[in-house]
Amino acid sequence: MPLKVTNLKIAYKGIQAVHGVDFQAEDGKITVIIGSNGVGKTSILKGIMGIVKPTAGEIEYNGVDLLKLSSSKRTSIGLSLCPEGRQLFPNMTVQENLELGAYARSDKGVKSDLHDIFHKFPRLSERRSQKAGTLSGGEQELVAIARALMAKPKLLILDEPSWGLAPIMIDEVVSIIKDINAQGTTILLIEQNANIALRMADYAYVMDVSGIVAEGTGQQLLNDEKVREVYMGA
Ligand SMILES: Nc1ncnc2c1ncn2[C@@H]1O[C@H](COP(=O)(O)OP(=O)(O)O)[C@@H](O)[C@H]1O
Numbered sequence: 001m002p003l004k005v006t007n008l009k010i011a012y013k014g015i016q017a018v019h020g021v022d023f024q025a026e027d028g029k030i031t032v033i034i035g036s037n038g039v040g041k042t043s044i045l046k047g048i049m050g051i052v053k054p055t056a057g058e059i060e061y062n063g064v065d066l067l068k069l070s071s072s073k074r075t076s077i078g079l080s081l082c083p084e085g086r087q088l089f090p091n092m093t094v095q096e097n098l099e100l101g102a103y104a105r106s107d108k109g110v111k112s113d114l115h116d117i118f119h120k121f122p123r124l125s126e127r128r129s130q131k132a133g134t135l136s137g138g139e140q141e142l143v144a145i146a147r148a149l150m151a152k153p154k155l156l157i158l159d160e161p162s163w164g165l166a167p168i169m170i171d172e173v174v175s176i177i178k179d180i181n182a183q184g185t186t187i188l189l190i191e192q193n194a195n196i197a198l199r200m201a202d203y204a205y206v207m208d209v210s211g212i213v214a215e216g217t218g219q220q221l222l223n224d225e226k227v228r229e230v231y232m233g234a
């Protein structure tokens with residue numbers, strides 16, 4: 001089990017935002033957490049990456065206690081986050097943004113990986129010298145995903161990659177995520193867009209402000225009447 005989160009609690013200035021969450025992400029799979037705005041999804045990811053310090057709970061990755069490791073150490077053992085809202089450096093070029101994704105690496109493969117990434121994302125290759133802030137939303141999401149891949153993750157964590165994208169770009173992002181997974185990278189995906197996320201999920205969790213309230217395979221949750229009613233407006 002690469003990632004195991006147990007009774008995770010996070011608070012901001014004493015106000016509880018995550019109330020004890022349990023989930024696991026299995027090796028080689030796509031694990032999804034769906035939940036509405038404000039239920040604490042991003043906070044969980046920040047806790048996993050070491051951006052915020054949980055007030056309670058455990059986060060284990062391949063048996064290692066992540067809470068004992070610095071944020072950059074977590075990246076160097078194989079975790080990489082594609083953050084909510086992309087968070088690119090708009091005045092830097094596409095290539096410079098991608099190079100930043102390799103910051104925690106000390107190996108000599110960065111140049112050839114950049115080459116491979118441009119091969120995988122031809123649209124970014126054409127725009128490698130363009131400032132990231134001038135790209136469309138969909139292209140910026142591709143840069144954010146590609147940047148996260150530059151860390152050579154074993155576990156890629158994506159925070160609402162479909163947010164704000166046109167349907168055709170969502171399809172492209174979905175197919176890229178599936179492709180990354182098919183090539184052996186474990187995926188943890190957080191989404192408000194339940195319909196898209198559950199269709200990709202091997203296993204999924206439903207979260208509300210109280211914590212995880214349902215779980216099952218993507219297909220099971222897609223067929224669940226309550227999930228359909230609350231998260232898919234059906
Ligand atoms: N830096 C912060 N300071 C104070 N409150 C925060 C901060 N970040 C998030 N929160 C609060 O924590 C709760 C969960 O937020 P968040 O994790 O972003 O949820 P989600 O990603 O599910 O929308 C919200 O009530 C939000 O306002």
Ligand SMILES: [Mg+2]
Binds near residue numbers: 042043159160
């Ligand atoms: Mg969020």
